[in-house]
Amino acid sequence: MTTEIIKVDATPLARADAPTVIAQHGNAARYAYFEDFLAGIDNEHTLKNYRRAVDRFLHHCETKGLALHDVMPSHIKAYIQRLTSNRRNAEGHPKKASKPMKLLHLTAIRQLFDHLVTRHVIVINPAASVKGPKHVVRKGKTPALSPQQAESVLWTIDGTDVVAIRDRAAIGVLVWTARRASAVANLKLGDFYTDGNRWYLRFEDKGGEVFDIPVRHDLQEFINDYIEAAGLWGQPDDTPLFRTAVKRTKTLTSKSMTGKDLYYMAKRRFADAGLPSKFTTHTFRSTVATDLLKQGVALDVVQNFLGHKDPRTTQLYDQRQHEVSQNVVERISVRAKPT
Numbered sequence: 287m288t289t290e291i292i293k294v295d296a297t298p299l300a301r302a303d304a305p306t307v308i309a310q311h312g313n314a315a316r317y318a319y320f321e322d323f324l325a326g327i328d329n330e331h332t333l334k335n336y337r338r339a340v341d342r343f344l345h346h347c348e349t350k351g352l353a354l355h356d357v358m359p360s361h362i363k364a365y366i367q368r369l370t371s372n373r374r375n376a377e378g379h380p381k382k383a384s385k386p387m388k389l390l391h392l393t394a395i396r397q398l399f400d401h402l403v404t405r406h407v408i409v410i411n412p413a414a415s416v417k418g419p420k421h422v423v424r425k426g427k428t429p430a431l432s433p434q435q436a437e438s439v440l441w442t443i444d445g446t447d448v449v450a451i452r453d454r455a456a457i458g459v460l461v462w463t464a465r466r467a468s469a470v471a472n473l474k475l476g477d478f479y480t481d482g483n484r485w486y487l488r489f490e491d492k493g494g495e496v497f498d499i500p501v502r503h504d505l506q507e508f509i510n511d512y513i514e515a516a517g518l519w520g521q522p523d524d525t526p527l528f529r530t531a532v533k534r535t536k537t538l539t540s541k542s543m544t545g546k547d548l549y550y551m552a553k554r555r556f557a558d559a560g561l562p563s564k565f566t567t568h569t570f571r572s573t574v575a576t577d578l579l580k581q582g583v584a585l586d587v588v589q590n591f592l593g594h595k596d597p598r599t600t601q602l603y604d605q606r607q608h609e610v611s612q613n614v615v616e617r618i619s620v621r622a623k624p625t
Contacts, residue, residue: 504621
């Protein structure tokens with residue numbers, strides 16, 4: 287065993303890129319900003335939005351000459367009320383921020399101040415008592431396809447090359463599992479598995495929740511065809527399942543597709559099927575929900591299948607979990623091929 291003394295840097299967070307309002311309060315504030323704030327958010331998209339929101343507010347504090355301990359609830363309330371978006375109106379002036387944007391910024395600011403209180407940088411959280419605008423959503427903005435339109439997307443993919451076979455399998459997964467594009471993009475070869483009776487796809491959803499979704503026979507055929515065409519059989523379990531293509535060469539790389547890659551791929555396939563440009567990968571989730579509910583599938587079963595966590599139900603005592611059954615996925619009306 288070595289007896290060498292290793293010197294440890296006592297100021298690991300002395301970064302030049304810390305906002306001035308944070309830097310002037312020392313390492314405790316730096317830890318709250320760089321470490322605690324990062325550790326508290328799992329989703330990269332959410333983290334990026336929250337970081338942008340707090341950086342904008344901290345810059346506002348700097349321009350107003352406000353130190354962290356000077357910030358009052360009235361300052362935050364006024365800031366949120368006057369918040370603008372990056373878009374401009376016909377006169378060239380910034381548009382007012384939407385209610386969801388204001389709520390996101392307030393949540394991010396409140397979370398940062400929570401960490402600052404924990405680190406004893408400030409005594410109380412000035413954002414805790416600030417109320418955001420009321421925002422009630424009664425109808426989602428995501429358009430739904432009819433089952434026939436969803437079928438047309440699948441049927442217009444000829445499946446003559448590995449990229450087309452990949453696209454058909456990926457869209458099949460989006461349709462018959464109703465997962466988010468990011469979860470589909472993150473699939474590894476080992477996430478397509480069998481228990482000896484039926485095949486499953488294992489997804490890691492938002493918040494790290496794992497979903498094991500039974501694979502329909504037609505989707506199983508699509509995935510098997512793709513794995514065969516891509517030469518993935520026998521590869522390690524951590525091999526990316528859906529891979530990017532090399533421009534227009536009809537060959538695949540070893541690199542995993544991203545949610546954005548799937549988004550643009552689906553857009554191209556929607557266009558090939560003659561469908562409007564308003565549809566996205568998220569459209570398939572809305573399509574499946576609408577289809578199953580029209581068939582009389584219980585709302586709580588559909589909610590569990592989609593992995594929804596409606597904030598209005600979080601306070602309910604009934605936290606029963608429903609197993610996603612083979613019957614649910616088989617009842618989705620989208621067919622793999624004409625009959």
